[in-house]
Amino acid sequence: MRNVEVAWVFQELADLLELKGEEFFKIRAYKNASRILAGLEEPLEDIWKSGRLEKIPGIGRNIAAKVAEILSTGRLKKHEELLKEVPLGLLDIMSLPGIGPKKAGMIYERLGVFSLDGLARAAKEGRVRDLPGMSGKSEKEIIRYIELKKDRGGRVLLAMARDLFMELSDYIKMLPGVVRVEVGGSVRRWQETVGDIDLVAAASDPQSVFDAVATHPRVREVVEKDQSRARFQTYWGITVDLEVVPEEAFVPALFFCTGSHAHLRRLQSFLAGKGANLDPASIANVCREPLGDEREVYASIGLPYIPPELREDRGEVEAASEHRLPDLLELGDIKGDLHIHTSWSDGLCTIEQVVARARQKGYEYIAVTDHSQSLKIAKGLSLNRLKEQHHEVMSLNKKLDNFRVFTGIEVDILPKGGLDCPDNILKEVDLVVASVHSAFRQDSETMTARIISAVENKNVDIIGHLTGRLITRREGYALDLERVLEAAASCDTILEINSSPARLDLNDVNARMAKEKGLKVAINTDAHDLKRMDEMVYGVAVARRAWLETEDVVNTLSAGALVKYLKDK
DNA sequence: GCCGTTTTCGGCCCGACTGTTTTCAGTCG
Incomplete structure (x- = not known):
């Protein structure tokens, strides 16, 4: 188990206890512990095995025992008991601005509502305004924030996605027959949030790669799979799409997978102006060298290399064609x-x-x-x-x-x-x-x-x-x-x-x-x-x-x- | 919950703002 996963358990424990109205200092101790554990560089597993958990400032006898329990059994009894008592959806409600543990608890008790959807419905029906401390205005705010949250639809912070992609790609690189692995999509373009992780691998036998990835400890299940692609759901709630191609198809696959769609469309219209096309076959033709890179792709279009961070259709294609791309900071x-x-x-x-x-x-x-x-x-x-x-x-x-x-x-x-x-x-x-x-x-x-x-x-x-x-x-x-x-x-x-x-x-x-x-x-x-x-x-x-x-x-x-x-x- | 001892329990925790009230509880950083 990763340190950050252990830290999440304590954060959730603290949130659940807050909902239950537990003592302030205990909650703070758990929140503190979560922050401390997430910030540790040495794997908790090593610290635990060498009996040094309690030596970490902020980790006492109780929390050390809980860490040990999580590491040895993969779960925490106290956490699971609380989950039976307190609906997890209340934590989503508590995450809305202006709603803390007291109001979330009251919403649950008085309205029987324990999910964002349920709360949105109650707010729209005007049932929230009658609660103490609430008004029509609060209802409007609640509805607005829930819609906002929905628009974001399951996107996670880039850092979390990068953490996961690096672990997975390190693993895939070690598999027999795998020559190369890279991440594409929004992760490679360093977008601030990520919907899913797009990985591209060069290997001779896709199915054996998929089978191995399915057994990785972060992977919950294989959602779908065909000849060259598979989609995995992870325990971190992030979907991973893995495309496995022959060596010679790697660079074009990475290029198309990196996007963005808007950038590719812009390249397409740039090429159309020259009577050419941005189709995978013609790109594949220019990338015969298996371990080549994307410079050849852009060269074939008649452009200097455009770094992934710029591929957002914000003037980069025009700038490239006029040789005025910035000399980016590193x-x-x-x-x-x-x-x-x-x-x-x-x-x-x-x-x-x-x-x-x-x-x-x-x-x-x-x-x-x-x-x-x-x-x-x-x-x-x-x-x-x-x-x-x-x-x-x-x-x-x-x-x-x-x-x-x-x-x-x-x-x-x-x-x-x-x-x-x-x-x-x-x-x-x-x-x-x-x-x-x-x-x-x-x-x-x-x-x-x-x-x-x-x-x-x-x-x-x-x-x-x-x-x-x-x-x-x-x-x-x-x-x-x-x-x-x-x-x-x-x-x-x-x-x-x-x-x-x-x-x-x-x-x-x-x-x-x-x-x-x-x-x-x-x-x-x-x-x-x-x-x-x-x-x-x-x-x-x-x-x-x-x-x-x-x-x-x-x-x-x-x-x-x-x-x-x-x-x- | 943790910590630090005065080793067995007391201290840790703070002020402003918000919204709904009309004096304050709840939220937030």
């Missing part, structure tokens, strides 16, 4: 991470641990940006603690060769527009990230003015996760993005591409708009543990999808150049 261009949390606030690791990991990654610098004083729940730093932390950073810097830790802060942009830290202190901080963490439901005018006031503050270097969205969970706040971008452009304020897979904020479209307005971005992880420092790759993918080049991204600068840039801007 992960290796990133020289540091400018938004990281440590155990000083709500992160899990010390500054030293973060620095060690950053150095392993080949970074030249990081900024330690813990939360500011108002964000109590995240242990936001009082002004004194902030000062203490900055002393620690400065003395650490004296010991470090060829690496720089910037003092920093992620300062809250307060509801009325001020910052949660006095200017005279911000002025002394190397790097200031300003972000919104409260009062999300302000109207667009208020929120826009609020953020612009931070943009205009001379001490603010970067605006963190500008729109505040949480993919598949929460829409961004009401905001006049155009105005914010213009204000940022005139103040030289940097905008963040937050790499956290649930944020990706700015997104590709907004980041491209920022570039067009002459803005610089910083690609940061906002990591709260070492593992999440690896998420930089997702931010870089957003930047690539936004056509960004190294010069657009400030954390591609060397430490010295970055300091100069921040000073001069």
Whole structure:
């Protein structure tokens, strides 16, 4: 069992207990454990077998025993008992904005409703408004959010899909007769959410590959299967489509499978203009070399290679034909991470641990940006603690060769527009990230003015996760993005591409708009543990999808150049 | 639930906002 799967059990356990009205601290302990387990890099199986579970901070005797139970039996008795008591659908209801455990419980008790469909029906029939604390307005909101959720229809975060695809493709690569495996579709194009995973493999005997995949521990069942394709349902709720082709057909298959449909249509009409066709047979003809790559496909169309991230029909075909495709940023261009949390606030690791990991990654610098004083729940730093932390950073810097830790802060942009830290202190901080963490439901005018006031503050270097969205969970706040971008452009304020897979904020479209307005971005992880420092790759993918080049991204600068840039801007 | 001891139980948890009320419970980060 994977660590993350064990973590899911504890998250669900916590949610179920919340519905039951269990004690706050117990629930928090389970939620904490879930987060800690998901962030562990060493397989839990190894930790368990060597008797070190209880040595993990936050994992005590009880939770360690439960982890052991899950690892040895594949299930947890307490979890299964709760599932018999509390309908699982109530967790979906609880995931709607404005509905927590109390309201979900009341909906179940008073209306007998325990699914989103049932709740939507009840809301439409006007049966929700009579409940305490509810009104016609709440009914409308409920209906709206449920429809929104339906539109998203089972899509999952890219990071989860990538995790699964990598495990499966590593497995398939090892199978006898398999020459090559790649992922196509939206995963290869690094779209922020994924409907299903499309894999292409080159092998001589498709059926034996399908049979082997069917026995993989993540695979629940074979949904359908023919000569060269099979569809699998996984325990993670993601469907996997696997196409197995002969070696010589691999590259064309990957090309068509990668899409997008819109990109392929655009290529088709480009070719039609030249009296040619984009059909698989003619593409196959140009790819005789079995281990060739897609460059040959594009060359045969008369175009330079177009990276998968650009294949969205956003002008890439025209740009390619005019030889003005961007020289896309790459992960290796990133020289540091400018938004990281440590155990000083709500992160899990010390500054030293973060620095060690950053150095392993080949970074030249990081900024330690813990939360500011108002964000109590995240242990936001009082002004004194902030000062203490900055002393620690400065003395650490004296010991470090060829690496720089910037003092920093992620300062809250307060509801009325001020910052949660006095200017005279911000002025002394190397790097200031300003972000919104409260009062999300302000109207667009208020929120826009609020953020612009931070943009205009001379001490603010970067605006963190500008729109505040949480993919598949929460829409961004009401905001006049155009105005914010213009204000940022005139103040030289940097905008963040937050790499956290649930944020990706700015997104590709907004980041491209920022570039067009002459803005610089910083690609940061906002990591709260070492593992999440690896998420930089997702931010870089957003930047690539936004056509960004190294010069657009400030954390591609060397430490010295970055300091100069921040000073001069 | 975990933690840290003063080793056997008390502390951990916070404030703003929202919507529906009219004084506050529930939600959220």
